Amino acid sequence: MTGVRNGDRVDLPVPAGTAGESFSVRVSGVSKTFPALRSGAPVVALDTTNLQFEVGRFTSVVGPSGCGKTTLLRMIAGLERPTSGAVTVAGEAVRGPSARTAMVFQAANLLPWKTVRQNVLLAARLRGKVDDRLRERAARLLTTAGLGQFVDSLPHELSGGMQQRAAICRALLVQPEVLLMDEPFGALDAMTREQMGNELTRIWAQNRSTVVFVTHSIPEAVQLSDRVVVMSPRPGRVVGDLLVDLPRPRTPEVLESERARELHHRIRAHFTNLES
Ligand SMILES: Nc1ncnc2c1ncn2[C@@H]1O[C@H](COP(=O)(O)OP(=O)(O)OP(=O)(O)O)[C@@H](O)[C@H]1O
Numbered sequence: 106m107t108g109v110r111n112g113d114r115v116d117l118p119v120p121a122g123t124a125g126e127s128f129s130v131r132v133s134g135v136s137k138t139f140p141a142l143r144s145g146a147p148v149v150a151l152d153t154t155n156l157q158f159e160v161g162r163f164t165s166v167v168g169p170s171g172c173g174k175t176t177l178l179r180m181i182a183g184l185e186r187p188t189s190g191a192v193t194v195a196g197e198a199v200r201g202p203s204a205r206t207a208m209v210f211q212a213a214n215l216l217p218w219k220t221v222r223q224n225v226l227l228a229a230r231l232r233g234k235v236d237d238r239l240r241e242r243a244a245r246l247l248t249t250a251g252l253g254q255f256v257d258s259l260p261h262e263l264s265g266g267m268q269q270r271a272a273i274c275r276a277l278l279v280q281p282e283v284l285l286m287d288e289p290f291g292a293l294d295a296m297t298r299e300q301m302g303n304e305l306t307r308i309w310a311q312n313r314s315t316v317v318f319v320t321h322s323i324p325e326a327v328q329l330s331d332r333v334v335v336m337s338p339r340p341g342r343v344v345g346d347l348l349v350d351l352p353r354p355r356t357p358e359v360l361e362s363e364r365a366r367e368l369h370h371r372i373r374a375h376f377t378n379l380e381s
Pocket residue numbers: 139140148149150168169170171172173174175176177339
């Protein structure tokens with residue numbers, strides 16, 4: 106399997122136990138144009154994009170606002186059709202939403218009339234597998250996310266950041282093959298953000314979903330990822346693809362190391378190149 110780094114090919118080892126299809130998600134020659142609204146011109150959100158996401162890898166996608174990151178995730182989730190090109194998950198063409206995939210949106214999207222606990226169990230319930238073990242896991246996840254006292258609250262009784270944490274628990278609970286996260290920590294304060302990041306990678310290490318994580322934060326991308334994809338301003342194209350070869354767990358020492366700083370600078374350099 107390969108990934109691209111500054112135009113160079115770089116090799117990533119296949120995680121143990123994932124023989125066979127080494128790419129979980131393939132985005133091949135995908136463009137997305139939204140039709141003109143009123144008198145405006147059509148919007149080319151994404152331009153002929155090729156990306157592969159390796160099985161069990163944690164990949165972050167960073168890029169300027171409006172470059173098509175959410176559109177990319179929505180196409181992988183089957184919520185949007187590409188204008189041209191193809192998206193496959195586990196070798197199958199994506200034709201609509203699938204139980205293989207879960208998405209955490211930029212907004213929490215909780216059902217306002219259901220409690221936090223009911224919201225978190227909802228996706229699992231739709232997949233028909235709620236039992237005591239799952240209820241216990243939901244309770245554990247909610248406690249970890251600092252929502253232990255709020256399981257019976259309604260969403261409007263929570264802050265925006267708390268609602269978002271509940272939405273993250275809901276997606277993690279179903280242990281999807283592919284977990285798509287669209288700036289899931291954007292509404293959180295810095296401290297909770299870091300804690301949720303650590304918790305997310307801890308849970309990910311246990312069941313190894315293929316994660317595609319959109320963020321505006323370079324430190325967050327370095328903290329969490331095996332690989333960081335950098336996109337250009339709209340129409341979005343891939344302009345950088347770097348392997349984050351830092352050891353896990355990503356302790357403060359690891360994240361303050363020379364190598365972490367170097368990676369940070371290299372990602373930032375892609376943005377600087379785009380501006381000049
Ligand atoms: N449903 C839609 N109809 C029309 N245009 C759309 C639609 N969804 C997205 N767009 C346009 O496509 C472009 C890319 O949008 P997208 O939401 O994917 O960007 P983004 O990279 O996620 O931005 P941000 O970082 O601000 O969330 C934008 O110009 C946006 O206006």
